[in-house]
Amino acid sequence: MEGVRKGMWTPEEDILLRKCIETYGQGKWHLVPLRAGLNRCRKSCRLRWLNYLKPNIKRGQFSNDEVDLIVRLHKLLGNRWSLIAGRLPGRTANDIKNFWNSHIEKRAAAEAGRARAQKSITRSNILRPRPRTFSSPRPEPGLVTADTSQSHDADECTRWWSNLLEIATDNGDGETGLIHDACNKQQDEGDDVKEDFADFSIDVDIWKLLNFGDDA
DNA sequence: AAAAGTCACAACCGCTGTACA
DNA sequence: ATGTACAGCGGTTGTGACTTT
Numbered sequence: 001m002e003g004v005r006k007g008m009w010t011p012e013e014d015i016l017l018r019k020c021i022e023t024y025g026q027g028k029w030h031l032v033p034l035r036a037g038l039n040r041c042r043k044s045c046r047l048r049w050l051n052y053l054k055p056n057i058k059r060g061q062f063s064n065d066e067v068d069l070i071v072r073l074h075k076l077l078g079n080r081w082s083l084i085a086g087r088l089p090g091r092t093a094n095d096i097k098n099f100w101n102s103h104i105e106k107r108a109a110a111e112a113g114r115a116r117a118q119k120s121i122t123r124s125n126i127l128r129p130r131p132r133t134f135s136s137p138r139p140e141p142g143l144v145t146a147d148t149s150q151s152h153d154a155d156e157c158t159r160w161w162s163n164l165l166e167i168a169t170d171n172g173d174g175e176t177g178l179i180h181d182a183c184n185k186q187q188d189e190g191d192d193v194k195e196d197f198a199d200f201s202i203d204v205d206i207w208k209l210l211n212f213g214d215d216a
Numbered sequence: 217a218a219a220a221g222t223c224a225c226a227a228c229c230g231c232t233g234t235a236c237a
Numbered sequence: 238a239t240g241t242a243c244a245g246c247g248g249t250t251g252t253g254a255c256t257t258t
Contacts, residue, residue: 008226008252030243046244047227082246097247098225221257228250235243 005039009048013038017045018053051094058090062099070096071104 009017020036026049029042038045051057062070066088073084081093081100088096 006228027244029245041228042243043229043245044227050245051226079247093246094226101248102224219258221255223255224253226250226252229248230246231248232246233244235241237239237241 003039004033004041004044006044009052013040014048014053017048021049021053047094051092054092056090057092062091066091067104070100074100074104 005013016036016038017032020032020038024031024035029046032038032042032045033040036045040048069088070084073087077083079097081097085091085093085096
């Protein structure tokens, strides 16, 4: 489209977009500018809805628990902001990404600097995200449907999670794995991590993997 | 009071994966 | 098998508010 509007959204545009989504529902983003009568590209509309207009979006400061969870999930998943956001109800991937870039990254860098002074980094203590190489269809953690007919995919997904947890657990310096950290911490606080992760819809028994099942 | 610097957030861009013809 | 359209994601940039000098 020639000459689509860019920049900040006006309240009028927000109203038009909201009305359009209320009428037609989410999806078919390429039709949204036309339906809403907005001179915006579909990406802009989608982003505006997902990051700002969507109901139940939580705004304001991140709580300590949320920060803690973000740090742990980032260690586990890397910059997979949408996956991390999926574990934080009401928070958007963009919010988390911005928060990470402006707060946590700096803190992490400072801490890393201190840590570097204490011990050297070796190949074995670097936690790297694994490349996403799955057989088709890809069993994306957190997004895979609970279709038990796909036993092959389930196996592969299980292996994927096992790998991930292995990495996260064994960081080479004898520290407890972060998942166990999370469990222990939350159990101490009488909280229920399990509920936190309850909407993981994957076909592996993640609770077994995480040792929640047998009250580790 | 004003300029400069910093921060937080919103939005854009480019890329990848998927579905379908 | 290939090309195209679309959705979605992460990296990056822009902008306004706030703070410091």
